[in-house]
Amino acid sequence: MIYSDGGLGVGGDNFHYIFNYTRSGIESMVINGKEWLYREPKPIFWRATTDNDRGNGFSQKSVQWYGADMFASADKVDIKINDQLIEFPSAPLNNKYSNHEYADKVEVIYHFTTLTTPTTDVEISYTVMPDGDIAVHVHYTGNDQLPDLPAFGVRFVMPTLAAGFQYDGLSGETYPDRMAGGIPGEYQVDGLPVTNYMVPQDCGVHMATKSLTVTRNTTKDNSDKSSTPFKIKFVNDGQPFAFSCLPYTSEELENATHQEELPLPRRTVVSILGAVRGVGGIDSWGRDVEEQYHIPAGKDIDFGFRITKS
Amino acid sequence: MEPDIKWLDDPETFRVGMLPAHSDHRFYRSPDEIRNDDSSFVQSLNGQWQFAFAKDPMHRIQHFYDADFDASSFDEIKVPEHIEFAGYDKFHYINTMYPWEGKIYRRPAYALDQNDKGEGMFSEAPDNPVGQYIKKFELNPAFKDKKVRVCFDGVEKAMYVWLNGHFLGYAEDSFTPSEFDLTPYLQEGENTLAVEVFKLSTAAFLEDQDMFRFFGIFRDVSLIAQPEAHIEDLSIKPTLSDDLKDGTLNVETKMTVNKSGAVAKVTVSDADGNQLYNDTQPVTDSITVKDAPFKGVHLYSNHDPYLYQLTIEIDDKDGNVLEIVPYKFGFRKIEINQDKVLTYNGKRLVINGVNRHEWDCDSGRVVSVDDMEADIRTFKANNINAVRTCHYPDHKLWYHLCDINGIYVMAENNLESHGTWQKLGAVEPSYNVPGSVPQWKAAVVDRARNNYEMLKNHASIIFWSLGNESYAGDDIQAMQEFYKRVDPTRLVHYEGVVQNRKYEDVISDFESRMYASPDEIKDYLDNHPKKPFILCEYMHDMGNSLGGMKSYIDLIDKYPMYSGGFIWDFIDQAIRVNDEVTGQKVLRYGGDFDDRMSDYEFSGDGLMFADRTEKPAMQEVKYYYGQHK
Numbered sequence: 001m002i003y004s005d006g007g008l009g010v011g012g013d014n015f016h017y018i019f020n021y022t023r024s025g026i027e028s029m030v031i032n033g034k035e036w037l038y039r040e041p042k043p044i045f046w047r048a049t050t051d052n053d054r055g056n057g058f059s060q061k062s063v064q065w066y067g068a069d070m071f072a073s074a075d076k077v078d079i080k081i082n083d084q085l086i087e088f089p090s091a092p093l094n095n096k097y098s099n100h101e102y103a104d105k106v107e108v109i110y111h112f113t114t115l116t117t118p119t120t121d122v123e124i125s126y127t128v129m130p131d132g133d134i135a136v137h138v139h140y141t142g143n144d145q146l147p148d149l150p151a152f153g154v155r156f157v158m159p160t161l162a163a164g165f166q167y168d169g170l171s172g173e174t175y176p177d178r179m180a181g182g183i184p185g186e187y188q189v190d191g192l193p194v195t196n197y198m199v200p201q202d203c204g205v206h207m208a209t210k211s212l213t214v215t216r217n218t219t220k221d222n223s224d225k226s227s228t229p230f231k232i233k234f235v236n237d238g239q240p241f242a243f244s245c246l247p248y249t250s251e252e253l254e255n256a257t258h259q260e261e262l263p264l265p266r267r268t269v270v271s272i273l274g275a276v277r278g279v280g281g282i283d284s285w286g287r288d289v290e291e292q293y294h295i296p297a298g299k300d301i302d303f304g305f306r307i308t309k310s
Numbered sequence: 311m312e313p314d315i316k317w318l319d320d321p322e323t324f325r326v327g328m329l330p331a332h333s334d335h336r337f338y339r340s341p342d343e344i345r346n347d348d349s350s351f352v353q354s355l356n357g358q359w360q361f362a363f364a365k366d367p368m369h370r371i372q373h374f375y376d377a378d379f380d381a382s383s384f385d386e387i388k389v390p391e392h393i394e395f396a397g398y399d400k401f402h403y404i405n406t407m408y409p410w411e412g413k414i415y416r417r418p419a420y421a422l423d424q425n426d427k428g429e430g431m432f433s434e435a436p437d438n439p440v441g442q443y444i445k446k447f448e449l450n451p452a453f454k455d456k457k458v459r460v461c462f463d464g465v466e467k468a469m470y471v472w473l474n475g476h477f478l479g480y481a482e483d484s485f486t487p488s489e490f491d492l493t494p495y496l497q498e499g500e501n502t503l504a505v506e507v508f509k510l511s512t513a514a515f516l517e518d519q520d521m522f523r524f525f526g527i528f529r530d531v532s533l534i535a536q537p538e539a540h541i542e543d544l545s546i547k548p549t550l551s552d553d554l555k556d557g558t559l560n561v562e563t564k565m566t567v568n569k570s571g572a573v574a575k576v577t578v579s580d581a582d583g584n585q586l587y588n589d590t591q592p593v594t595d596s597i598t599v600k601d602a603p604f605k606g607v608h609l610y611s612n613h614d615p616y617l618y619q620l621t622i623e624i625d626d627k628d629g630n631v632l633e634i635v636p637y638k639f640g641f642r643k644i645e646i647n648q649d650k651v652l653t654y655n656g657k658r659l660v661i662n663g664v665n666r667h668e669w670d671c672d673s674g675r676v677v678s679v680d681d682m683e684a685d686i687r688t689f690k691a692n693n694i695n696a697v698r699t700c701h702y703p704d705h706k707l708w709y710h711l712c713d714i715n716g717i718y719v720m721a722e723n724n725l726e727s728h729g730t731w732q733k734l735g736a737v738e739p740s741y742n743v744p745g746s747v748p749q750w751k752a753a754v755v756d757r758a759r760n761n762y763e764m765l766k767n768h769a770s771i772i773f774w775s776l777g778n779e780s781y782a783g784d785d786i787q788a789m790q791e792f793y794k795r796v797d798p799t800r801l802v803h804y805e806g807v808v809q810n811r812k813y814e815d816v817i818s819d820f821e822s823r824m825y826a827s828p829d830e831i832k833d834y835l836d837n838h839p840k841k842p843f844i845l846c847e848y849m850h851d852m853g854n855s856l857g858g859m860k861s862y863i864d865l866i867d868k869y870p871m872y873s874g875g876f877i878w879d880f881i882d883q884a885i886r887v888n889d890e891v892t893g894q895k896v897l898r899y900g901g902d903f904d905d906r907m908s909d910y911e912f913s914g915d916g917l918m919f920a921d922r923t924e925k926p927a928m929q930e931v932k933y934y935y936g937q938h939k
Contacts, residue, residue: 051852051855052852052855172926172929173927176857177857178857178927178930180860180930180933181932183929196897196921196923197914198853198884198899198911199914201853203926260892278858281855281857281858282825282827284850284853284912290858293858
């Protein structure tokens with residue numbers, strides 16, 4: 001454990017993580033010498049408007065979540081060492097530590113207040129195990145004064161474009177109201193394909209996933225000449241999760257009217273989702289997604305997953 | 311007869327000098343020609359034609375069709391091709407509104423005022439571009455001394471035709487063949503065919519389909535020589551006994567005969583080539599098969615598209631073959647039973663269908679054989695058992711492919727007048743055509759006839775559809791009356807039945823709706839339903855969509871009178887161009903060509919992307935359509 005002034009370092013065999021105190025999340029996730037983060041993971045509240053969302057006015061109704069997604073920041077960080085909450089180790093309190101601090105379990109909890117009216121609370125906590133595995137736990141506190149959510153989860157932005165990903169889940173792109181045709185199995189996807197919808201929109205979601213392994217073979221480290229592939233794995237923790245693995249954030253997808261307007265793909269955006277709104281399909285000019293496939297804002301959402309060396 | 315540009319304005323003038331519509335049978339001189347599907351009676355005129363474009367009728371070249379016209383200043387254009395794809399006119403996509411929305415004030419002739427003839431509405435319109443085509447050809451020497459016609463398989467939207475300076479005729483209905491007899495004006499050596507195509511005419515009010523608005527010669531053009539004794543029209547009527555075990559075959563033909571003593575050999579074989587029927591008869595007014603019995607027939611269906619082979623060979627009195635006409639037909643029975651359930655060969659039929667516009671992102675509605683064959687493979691791979699040809703008759707080959715692959719077809723007329731009755735989402739039929747406007751009736755009945763006569767022998771076709779989203783009135787009733795008169799073996803469909811209940815009993819055998827929610831369907835079926843229910847369009851697959859299909863599929867087991875439906879739709883309509891910034895091939899849609907008013911991305915509702923790759927939703931279709939196949 002490194003009790004620094006700006007953040008908490010947590011390291012072990014072949015891993016080293018840094019939890020930033022002011023940037024709302026884990027800033028560095030180095031596994032086997034390779035950095036996995038470009039920017040800190042943040043909660044997901046938005047998906048790029050689908051044609052059906054546009055047709056039924058969902059984006060207007062839920063527009064608060066767009067800003068909440070785009071500008072989310074944590075306002076409080078808690079740290080637990082071996083399950084015990086410690087006094088926040090800010091300077092000069094952290095002068096008492098040394099370069100020889102050890103723990104069996106470190107948990108860093110980021111508290112977000114949503115940028116909505118009214119607000120509600122979201123927590124993302126990272127629990128680091130001695131072997132470097134991270135258990136991520138995410139909690140959304142329901143508030144029925146808020147509009148339906150477009151999506152809920154955690155977004156990881158990785159520094160370079162992945163070579164591909166592998167997952168144990170359902171074939172194809174699936175959503176809660178469009179997953180009966182998905183065939184369970186292990187699937188390998190080369191590159192980071194963006195589904196070729198005429199107008200770029202939310203895409204690439206995979207429901208009911210047990211694990212996701214992302215493979216990269218490049219880094220941003222100017223001294224790293226290796227092109228040997230390296231991997232990270234997201235594993236379900238109890239319930240299966242949904243995910244997408246794309247080169248774009250939902251805001252980038254939202255802004256483009258054509259595929260060719262999307263930025264050149266250069267990063268990897270992994271969204272691990274605890275709640276997914278259906279896509280709907282009755283018509284594209286008014287009918288809402290069927291009720292059971294909404295994400296009502298009044299209900300708590302609680303989910304978790306583990307990040308592990310692959 | 312002299313051509314008159316005022317025909318463009320007149321809803322009562324829609325075919326002049328055209329040969330009557332007839333069946334789409336092909337005829338050959340030998341079994342080898344049949345095997346290679348290469349008839350020596352056909353000379354293709356596809357290829358490069360001379361071409362001049364005018365932005366409106368006032369700027370068109372006069373007398374370009376004269377025999378001595380000097381066309382050296384003409385450009386070249388490919389046939390078939392849309393004029394827009396050749397770069398002369400702007401791509402324009404718009405859904406229900408008319409393409410002149412916001413630019414020209416138009417009301418259909420006679421619709422608001424029986425004295426309003428609409429004179430000059432199209433013939434003097436600044437938004438009515440003109441394509442002038444010239445094709446010089448030499449007749450295949452084998453055609454000498456034969457009757458020869460020219461056949462245009464598809465031309466949007468109105469055309470005038472001349473040969474060697476002689477006016478032949480005028481045609482509208484864009485999606486069915488237009489044929490003209492060339493015989494009187496053919497000459498030795500070089501002949502000059504001239505075609506003048508207008509983007510707008512009164513037909514534009516009837517062809518307001520949700521699609522890119524194109525014009526020009528967009529399907530094949532052929533010269534067709536006629537044997538001395540020739541089957542002009544073939545009508546095959548296979549019927550089944552009540553127990554569906556035995557079949558009865560009736561065949562009639564319309565003949566043109568210029569040679570006495572000809573003899574017809576009629577045979578019917580099963581799919582293994584075993585001859586089941588054999589008759590020789592002198593060729594008179596009709597070659598007929600009357601109530602020929604077929605014991606223990608093999609039924610035709612989606613899973614087992616079993617076709618029998620009818621062959622009629624006509625020989626002259628010396629035994630020389632004049633023509634051979636092969637046609638495959640099937641025995642099947644479509645009914646609404648006493649419980650108001652749609653049945654096929656005595657069992658309930660569930661339509662696992664899609665709507666299919668003809669589309670290729672590189673050529674628009676000029677579709678290739680490969681495109682059509684690929685679409686059939688996609689249907690078969692994903693449990694799609696039926697297609698609605700929205701909203702016009704397709705390329706002839708499509709129906710043949712549906713026959714041999716067992717795809718049930720709702721054969722729809724070329725009719726949609728959405729913009730005349732629905733405005734800002736409200737039903738507002740103040741100037742609806744065809745409606746009950748008498749001057750528009752003959753044109754739409756003619757469209758029904760063209761569709762029927764061309765396609766009547768196809769085993770795959772089980773429904774005639776009067777058109778799409780054209781409201782309801784006496785004229786559409788007259789279309790249904792036509793179908794009921796000529797074809798008791800198939801059902802008639804029209805969705806407008808729900809827009810004007812006054813015509814409920816006279817325009818559709820179904821309660822047909824589009825985009826009804828599962829609850830609305832239950833509501834109809836729970837309350838003393840009069841007719842079986844069908845969804846002619848549902849699951850609007852725009853962009854990332856097709857969620858919630860289960861709620862529709864669940865209706866099937868609960869309601870025998872629910873007949874399933876046709877997903878909207880099969881393939882995105884987008885045009886592939888080179889991106890001006892990156893140079894890469896990209897797909898563009900409405901509004902991307904400075905085309906206004908537009909409905910932008912609303913054309914992207916397919917299960918397939920415009921480049922014919924599958925959307926992710928297809929696996930869901932495969933799953934749910936596999937539940938009741």
